[in-house]
Amino acid sequence: MAYEEITALLGGWEGFELVRVERIPASPTQPAPQILLTLRPVSTHATRCSGCGEIVAERHDVAERRVRDLPILEAETWLVVPRARLRCPRCGPTVEAVPWLDRYQRMTTRLAEAIARLAQVLPIKHVAQWFGVGWETVKQIDKRALGARLGPVDLTDVRVIAMDEFAIQRGHRYATVVVEVPHKRVLWVGRGHRREDVRAFFTLLGPAGCARLEAVAMDMSAAFFEEVRAHCPHVAIVYDLFHIVAKYGREVIDRVRVDETNRIAQARGRWNSPTRDRRRVIKGARWLLLRNKAHLTRPADRVRLRDLLAANRALFTVYVLKDDLKQLWQYRYPAAARRFWTAWYRRAVASRLPPLVRFAKNLAPRIEQIISHCRYPLHTSLLEGINNKIKVLKRMAYGYRDDAYFFLKIRAAFPGIP
Numbered sequence: 001m002a003y004e005e006i007t008a009l010l011g012g013w014e015g016f017e018l019v020r021v022e023r024i025p026a027s028p029t030q031p032a033p034q035i036l037l038t039l040r041p042v043s044t045h046a047t048r049c050s051g052c053g054e055i056v057a058e059r060h061d062v063a064e065r066r067v068r069d070l071p072i073l074e075a076e077t078w079l080v081v082p083r084a085r086l087r088c089p090r091c092g093p094t095v096e097a098v099p100w101l102d103r104y105q106r107m108t109t110r111l112a113e114a115i116a117r118l119a120q121v122l123p124i125k126h127v128a129q130w131f132g133v134g135w136e137t138v139k140q141i142d143k144r145a146l147g148a149r150l151g152p153v154d155l156t157d158v159r160v161i162a163m164d165e166f167a168i169q170r171g172h173r174y175a176t177v178v179v180e181v182p183h184k185r186v187l188w189v190g191r192g193h194r195r196e197d198v199r200a201f202f203t204l205l206g207p208a209g210c211a212r213l214e215a216v217a218m219d220m221s222a223a224f225f226e227e228v229r230a231h232c233p234h235v236a237i238v239y240d241l242f243h244i245v246a247k248y249g250r251e252v253i254d255r256v257r258v259d260e261t262n263r264i265a266q267a268r269g270r271w272n273s274p275t276r277d278r279r280r281v282i283k284g285a286r287w288l289l290l291r292n293k294a295h296l297t298r299p300a301d302r303v304r305l306r307d308l309l310a311a312n313r314a315l316f317t318v319y320v321l322k323d324d325l326k327q328l329w330q331y332r333y334p335a336a337a338r339r340f341w342t343a344w345y346r347r348a349v350a351s352r353l354p355p356l357v358r359f360a361k362n363l364a365p366r367i368e369q370i371i372s373h374c375r376y377p378l379h380t381s382l383l384e385g386i387n388n389k390i391k392v393l394k395r396m397a398y399g400y401r402d403d404a405y406f407f408l409k410i411r412a413a414f415p416g417i418p
């Protein structure tokens with residue numbers, strides 16, 4: 001009676017009944033206690049072929065298999081299940097269909113589902129430890145569940161997208177992610193970041209989808225630009241603030257900081273120890289200069305930044321021009337944005353700081369792609385957020401082992417908001 005009650009509570013094993021329950025206590029080789037449940041087929045249950053699903057009378061033989069189920073009261077739980085091999089008149093030799101066994105037959109469907117649920121929020125390693133199963137098993141279950149849940153992507157009403165590249169493995173390999181902007185939905189992730197690598201997305205989108213597209217946000221990479229132009233000559237291309245400010249940090253602020261450090265180093269001897277102090281201040285200030293000012297919450301950091309800028313005109317100039325450049329993305333009227341740009345450009349050239357002048361002249365021919373942001377505003381946090389999420393997923397070690405799985409994880413992280 002107790003067995004039947006427990007069986008019913010657990011959800012049971014369709015077509016089988018419980019004949020024995022054993023508890024194997026923990027031992028030096030087996031640190032957790034185990035529960036062993038022996039099952040036998042219910043006599044009235046018809047045997048079905050796992051190939052065609054039809055009832056098959058003839059059994060070839062029966063072999064006992066050990067199958068994992070959900071843990072019972074923290075104890076690792078194993079089932080001993082007699083599995084019949086059949087001679088199906090339609091399929092030939094097959095095994096009996098057992099509806100509650102997972103496709104790989106080494107565990108129950110409900111255990112596989114529990115693993116897949118936990119793998120949505122925890123690193124594989126932790127899920128594997130929790131259930132006492134292998135890393136590879138958890139990965140395969142999660143990958144299959146993600147594939148089934150996400151399915152083929154729906155591209156029927158895609159109008160504004162953003163494209164971005166990211167490094168898969170310390171800059172050795174790259175991939176590209178395509179996001180539908182209004183719904184924050186990842187549409188596509190593919191290997192590589194060259195023109196031909198992203199072509200697959202536009203092929204998937206098809207001619208009608210390409211014609212429907214209105215705007216594409218991207219960084220200043222020529223590869224994306226050319227490929228979008230080839231498929232969708234009519235779309236507005238929008239350069240986003242996140243990438244341009246990052247580029248400004250690398251090409252202007254970093255450069256000026258190094259130039260200034262060197263200039264002060266050369267001036268040593270003429271001046272003395274105060275110079276060395278100034279040099280050290282600039283040299284250690286990379287973080288301070290590249291950080292968004294609003295994020296400097298410690299008063300000491302704000303004071304340091306102020307002193308640093310006061311001591312150095314060049315750094316002060318590039319720093320102020322960075323803040324002003326960001327304002328270009330605030331405009332909603334193209335004419336006003338153009339006026340602001342012209343003024344910014346004049347100041348950049350007038351600074352006579354070579355990295356800043358170079359940056360401004362480089363940007364000038366592409367200013368229409370920034371102005372188009374007035375019509376297609378893209379929230380800065382979108383690409384930044386996706387970038388950060390990808391970094392987190394990479395740290396959880398999905399990254400370099402299996403690209404297809406990694407890409408599914410990225411899609412699952414941005415399923416879209418209605």
Ligand SMILES: [Zn+2]
Pocket residue numbers: 049050051052053054088089090091092094
């Ligand atoms: Zn069959």
